[in-house]
Amino acid sequence: MTAINEVVDLATEGAIAVVTVNSPPVNALSANVRTGIAEAVQKAGADAAVKAVVIHCAGRTFIAGADITEFGKPPKGVPLNEVNAILEACPKPVVAAIHGTALGGGLELALSCHYRVAVPSAKLGLPEVKLGLVPGAGGTQRLPRLVGIERALEVIAFGEPMKAAEAATHGLVDAVVGEGALRADAIAFAQKLVAEAAPLKKVRDRSEKLTADASVFAAFRKANARKFRGFEAPEACIQCVEAAVSMPFDAGLKFERDTIMRLMVGTQSLAQRHVFFAERQAAKIPDVPDDTPTRKIAKVGIIGAGTMGGGIAMNFVNVGIPVTIVEAKQEALDCGLSVIRKNYENTAKRGRLSMADVETRMGRFTPSMDFAALADCDLVIEAVFENMAIKKEVFGKLDAIVKKGAILATNTSYLDVNEIAAATSRPEDVIGMHFFSPANVMRLLEVVRGDRTAKDVIATAMGLAKTIGKVGVLVGVCHGFVGNRMLAQRQREATKLILEGAMPWDVDRVLYDFGLPMGPFAMSDLAGLDIGWSRETSKGETVREILCEMDRRGQKTGAGFYDYDEARNAKPSEITEKVILDLAAKKGNNRRPISDEEILQRCIYPMINEGAKILEEGKAIRASDIDTVWVNGYGWPVYRGGPMFYGDTIGLAEVLKVMKGFEDLHGADFKPSALLEKLVAEGKGFRDWK
Ligand code: 3H9
Numbered sequence: 001m002t003a004i005n006e007v008v009d010l011a012t013e014g015a016i017a018v019v020t021v022n023s024p025p026v027n028a029l030s031a032n033v034r035t036g037i038a039e040a041v042q043k044a045g046a047d048a049a050v051k052a053v054v055i056h057c058a059g060r061t062f063i064a065g066a067d068i069t070e071f072g073k074p075p076k077g078v079p080l081n082e083v084n085a086i087l088e089a090c091p092k093p094v095v096a097a098i099h100g101t102a103l104g105g106g107l108e109l110a111l112s113c114h115y116r117v118a119v120p121s122a123k124l125g126l127p128e129v130k131l132g133l134v135p136g137a138g139g140t141q142r143l144p145r146l147v148g149i150e151r152a153l154e155v156i157a158f159g160e161p162m163k164a165a166e167a168a169t170h171g172l173v174d175a176v177v178g179e180g181a182l183r184a185d186a187i188a189f190a191q192k193l194v195a196e197a198a199p200l201k202k203v204r205d206r207s208e209k210l211t212a213d214a215s216v217f218a219a220f221r222k223a224n225a226r227k228f229r230g231f232e233a234p235e236a237c238i239q240c241v242e243a244a245v246s247m248p249f250d251a252g253l254k255f256e257r258d259t260i261m262r263l264m265v266g267t268q269s270l271a272q273r274h275v276f277f278a279e280r281q282a283a284k285i286p287d288v289p290d291d292t293p294t295r296k297i298a299k300v301g302i303i304g305a306g307t308m309g310g311g312i313a314m315n316f317v318n319v320g321i322p323v324t325i326v327e328a329k330q331e332a333l334d335c336g337l338s339v340i341r342k343n344y345e346n347t348a349k350r351g352r353l354s355m356a357d358v359e360t361r362m363g364r365f366t367p368s369m370d371f372a373a374l375a376d377c378d379l380v381i382e383a384v385f386e387n388m389a390i391k392k393e394v395f396g397k398l399d400a401i402v403k404k405g406a407i408l409a410t411n412t413s414y415l416d417v418n419e420i421a422a423a424t425s426r427p428e429d430v431i432g433m434h435f436f437s438p439a440n441v442m443r444l445l446e447v448v449r450g451d452r453t454a455k456d457v458i459a460t461a462m463g464l465a466k467t468i469g470k471v472g473v474l475v476g477v478c479h480g481f482v483g484n485r486m487l488a489q490r491q492r493e494a495t496k497l498i499l500e501g502a503m504p505w506d507v508d509r510v511l512y513d514f515g516l517p518m519g520p521f522a523m524s525d526l527a528g529l530d531i532g533w534s535r536e537t538s539k540g541e542t543v544r545e546i547l548c549e550m551d552r553r554g555q556k557t558g559a560g561f562y563d564y565d566e567a568r569n570a571k572p573s574e575i576t577e578k579v580i581l582d583l584a585a586k587k588g589n590n591r592r593p594i595s596d597e598e599i600l601q602r603c604i605y606p607m608i609n610e611g612a613k614i615l616e617e618g619k620a621i622r623a624s625d626i627d628t629v630w631v632n633g634y635g636w637p638v639y640r641g642g643p644m645f646y647g648d649t650i651g652l653a654e655v656l657k658v659m660k661g662f663e664d665l666h667g668a669d670f671k672p673s674a675l676l677e678k679l680v681a682e683g684k685g686f687r688d689w690k
Contacts, residue, residue: 008036010043015051016190017044018183026064027057029105031077033067037109038078038086045090052093052190055113056183061100062122063109068131068273071264080105080137081257084112088202093193097186098122098173101161108137111146114200117175117189118164119182124172125161128260129233131276132269132639136260140240141252142203146172149212149241153220157228157237204249212245230515231639232268267649271641275631278624278642282473283462285621292459295407297321301377303394305336305367308411309383311439314340315468317364318440324366324373333367340365343440375401379464381433383411391415392423399424407457409433410448413484417450417477428454431461434481436633444633445470446481471632476619482629485614486643489606492669494520498543499584501591502599504561505572510599515637520603522570525560529553546579601658605670608647608655612673615689623686648685656680 001011007023007030019040021027037055044050057063066080087094087109096102096110098118107124110116118124126135126143134140135156144152147162147170155162167173177185192198217238221228228234236259243255263269284290298321302313305327313323327333344358366373374380380402382394391410398408408430410420421427432448445465449458458474465472475481480488494507498521508519518526529544530553538545547553547560552575554560555568562570584591611626620626627642640646647655656677662670679685 004036004040004043005032007032008040010040012047012050013187014191015049015194016187017047017050017053018187019044019053019055020058021055021063022058024059026061026101027059027106028064028067028069029080029109030067030070033063034080034083035077038083041086041090041094045092050092051194052095053090054095054097054183054186054190055087055109056097056186057099062096062098062102063106064101065104065106065127066136068276071273072270080108081253084109084137087112088114088204090114091200093190093198093200095186095190095193097182098124098164099182101125103161104128104135104139105137108135108139108142111138111142111172111203114202115174115189115193115198116167116172117177117182117186118167118173119179120164120176121179122164122167122173123161124164124167125159126156127159127161129157129159129231129237130272132231132233132266132272133263134233134236134240134256134259136257138204138253138256140237140256141244141249143172144241144244145203145206145209146170148209149216149245150220152244153217153238153241156241157220157224157234210245217242230637232266233263233272236263268639271639271645271649274624274641274645275627275638278628279471279632281622282471282625282628283466285458285462285474288455288458288462293456294460294463295378295405295456297378297407297460297464299324299377299379301326301374301380301402302383303327303371303374303380304383305333306383307339308435308437308439309381310336310340310343311437311441312381312383312411312435313365314343314361314440315435315470317361319468320364322364322366324368324377326368326371326374328369330369333369337362337365337367371397371401374398376403377406379407379409379460381409381411383435386412386414388415388419391420395420395423395430399426405429407431407460409461411435412448414480416479417448418452421450421452427452429457431457432477432481433461434483436483442633443469443471444483444629445472446483446629446633447472447474448477448481449474450477471628473625473628473632474621475625475629476617478614478617478619482611482614482620482626483633485619486607486610486626486630487634489610489669490603491520493602493606495542495544496666497594497599497602498580499587499589499591500594502594503572503577503580506594506596507599507603510596511603514600514604515640517635521561525554525562525564525570527554528556529560543576543580543583546583547576550575550579552576602662604643604646605655605659605662607643609659609670609673609676611644611647612675612679612686615686616673616675623689644686648687652676652685653680 001009003009009020011018023033044053094113095115096113099122102110102124126139128135164176168176240256243252300316300321301324302309303326305325313325316323347353348355348358410432417432421430431453434446436442436444447461462472497507504521508522511519530548533548540546552559558564561576563573614620623644626644630636630642631638656672659670659672
């Protein structure tokens, strides 16, 4: 075996040369990896004793793509397109041996080999679109030649990988080989090619599947317009696949190259790459290192079978962890379980679960009306009514019943976790696990660390987040934690804006156009205006209270801020408009026209400022954690990177200037945080904080 460099080896097994890449964690195509492969293949190509070449990776995966950490830095080493050209031009058959994930540049490299073999568990994909990019090393030109235009459009514009079995049906994989014996099987495959004098199959020379007229692309754009709203990269991906049809191969390759270079320097890709690393960074907690021991969670208890409790429970049964679910009344318990069953049955109807799976998952539930049933759970999550007295009572009971060493978690969205913990004799075992609705769908989990929460409890909760497919973000105790605390800033300004001169639909439109899934008033209508409202205590002093008094309580009553038709389509409401105008007049407000720019700044900049306070107070570890909360829990557009990244994009000096202007006009709600002032004085951004 010869070491080509630190990350690439070349060995020979009889007449077969085996190039092995060993660059943990994911064999990304760093300059060293690219140069090493190029050299190794050229060497093998020139060696008369070698009859075929296998490219193989050590560790958990085949090449998972270009090395994203090199993006934006001066280019080094052999460019990937050149490596691919060397592979394709090799005078001997080159076989890619794929396990784990062949992604992005990794798949592009494999597509430049003459043959591909893969283990059944392998996945192949071009996820560049998720980083705000197009594949930049031939992926958009070669993939359609193998899988056809329609499937290529899906794979490239959605960035979802394909399993080995499907890849084999398209000829994207030439053979599916045994799960633990990839290296040996790939060598055997190569030997067979040699024995049969098999041709050097070059994907670039294929064109029989490049048949598509303009209508295919138009239909794809139309069908996915909503999903792609606001994003630049999906359209760019479609254009590259169009180029595969309309241009000769090399011209298509150049078009693709020009496109990725343009996107690479754009704000959207910078934001999407920021989110990629931010999500991974969030798992790293300075005083809870990776090797912190964790507690074993084999059985989970959930208190409350309502929307939240049921959704939380599903996360665990989905990954095979049995759940004891407790409710006060039989009716509520039955109702909760039947909602969960319906949910699974709907998934089964869409073909994403078998009916047997539905039964298996339902079989993991133990329903009970007795807290004593929670005694042997390793983790109990309480999802009862958001009221401190009730929560304390529940935790007092849990303390008496649940076995020693179990983790006691609250799903509170605002309340003081320290106060809840103090209701037990074991505050070190108490933590917040704040799920977001719908809890079986939303990826965010705010893990709330109390003053006395033990480190192994934190490590366990963060690890569990990953197990159930969530992104865990560690936050500190404060009212509303990170997400809801910042949301309150936006809500307050939205409410003020409609009395100063805007209408709810103006505010909603501006925030929707910014990229959020819906504005604050449409959101209130969806959630119900009467959350926390009662007729007895209503003072009729806010638009929301007056609307509730009029029985306009949101979508469920057919009217709220908006009027709704039977299909729940929203229409601006003259009644709401009158309520707003009357209340503004009663308050003596001189209504004025409010620009879209002011709406956006009034809603978003105080959130950025609040984020800065959260950092100052140490309630989030880093600015990118706040971005992770907003992208995964509140639908913040990933192409804007999160509120803190957005602040850096605008420039903190600009944010500060606008906040000061608003402070002069509207008062203390806009008082800039000390951290914002400090960063601006130092010419820094949130990215430089700490
Ligand atoms: C591309 O290929 C462009 C080309 O078309 C054109 C070029 C000209 N680079 O996710 P994990 C790190 S664009 C650098 O926790 P998992 C990651 O940060 C690329 N680093 O593991 C983490 O580091 P740390 C297209 C990378 O098992 C560690 O590896 N490819 C890269 O849950 C473990 O990652 C993609 O977009 C990378 N490409 O999932 C694939 N990938 O431990 C992106 C990962 O310090 N990667 N790291 O925090 C993934 O989707 C997942 O990482 C993968 C493994 C599925 C591979």
